[in-house]
Amino acid sequence: MARKGRPVTGWLVIDKPAGIGSTDIVNKLRWLMKAKKAGHAGTLDPAATGVLAVAFGEATKTVSLLTDSLKAYRFEVRFGAETSTDDAEGEVVSSSPVRPTDEAIAAALCAFRGDILQVPPRVSAVKVDGERAYDLAREGEEFELQARPLWVESLEVVDRPSPDSVVLEMVCGKGGYVRSIARDLGRALGTAAHVAWLRRIWSGPFDAADALTWEAALALTPEALEASLLPIQSALADFPMVETTLDGARRIRLGNPGDVFQSAEGICWASHQGEALGIGEVKMGQFHPSRVFVA
Template sequence: MARKRRGRPVHGWLILDKPTGVTSAHAVARAKRTLDAEKAGHAGTLDPGATGLLALAFGEATKTVPFIADAHKSYRFTVRWGMSTATDDAEGAPLATSDLRPDRAAIVAALPEFTGDILQVPPQISAVKVDGERAYALARAGEILELAPRPLHVGRLALTDMPDADSATFEMSCGKGGYVRSIARDLGARLGCHGHVVALRRLATGPFNLDGAVSWEDLTAPDLAERILPLESALAGVPELCCPPALAVRILNGNAMALPGAGLADGETAWASRDGVPLAVGIWRGGALHPSRVFVLGDNR
């Protein structure tokens, strides 16, 4: 007999402004407990020492997590010059030091090398898998890892402030799999002064930003459910196809359906709705939508 799920059906997204010192998993658990939700997750881990946007998904919205996890993200971060560390942030043991401090002109001149399509070596403490194991687990066990460089698209990297000679603040937008700590490490190496991250804040992820984000304290508020965004918030920019009511059952059963495609090309992602309620998301091919994820919401149950 299948085990009955605990909690109630809650569907949608909650945007948290995560404080420092909190893990992403702890944030999910706190919100899930307040909402008494059956199912919850998040779209993209934010390190405990980092702050800012953490997108929490509930119920059927968890099926749209890949759209947020794969989306471009924006960050603001501060690099401290003069030292590299084992973790590329302030938590790690020092590896090398330097008395050299770069001036504004040198920093700005180096930034084009870190924008566009680049190759980036992840930090030792990262979620990258090595022979089936997470890099952070191996590194914390004392292994020195040779991680392969990975392709990354950096849309923007700009120097925004120099509080003092020892530090500089940047803003960056990048694609999936980008590590701010690696940017700080490699930029410090390029400038010949070493560097590591001392502050990191995520500003945006895909269609979500910090406008209207809930605080850590809000996660225990009795009106938290009123702050939840609809499931389709994660599908902003993805074409919507309106499904006639008579065809909704076929879509919900996972059958490919010919729908008005509005000029969609084969291989393009789209989602189907009925009277504004999301039914499924899938791939447009051969004049039909082929569902890959079906949503069970409201009167679709």
């Protein structure tokens, strides 16, 4: 049975507030616009704030590209207590009187840059034998999570408001758990630590400064919300664009290779007279689509 709804297409960038889940926001927006299809590019914990990029219709075909893009987070690490959730909402599981110096923090951060391994928080969406880790944790089940690779582009101190805390800014690749960074940094410094607050300040090409607040989004009419949508190609700013010939555009729309005017390396997207046609690769002067956008 076909999913009901209107063929709404585009991106809406929301500045997510604390206290609401990412999926809840997507579902509410989809309901408001009666959209047939919607999704988001990267979950934020309910307590976290910041950039949540929501895709509608054909824009959902670009979600995986945005999910793989670099993202930036600003967060406060609170020293003195490690919690069951690695954030301020969990129960304290260990404590320490140690408060690291600025110099010790700066030195310890070196080990958290580049290619690292991190164990996700026990209260996370990682699957263990088909079950979500957060469900197993809430049921009191014993389980172990395997370390996962993460690329950390940068991790820097931006503020030291008190001996009890430090504010960091991290740029990382797909699959980063800020809560794990805080927990492991505390251990590396010989103390205990957790995330006090967390904010995603940008995700790929989308920046919090340009995002729509959740309150503002809810105040808009469905028509105004749809008018606020960004085009599909707004999520493709980090990838090269190739312009197609008229006949090439026709062929690409049908899912076939089409002629382009220039070459490109790796993943790129094809355009004809401002219309985004699809994602793919250029081979021998032709664009080979892996995903085609339906007009």
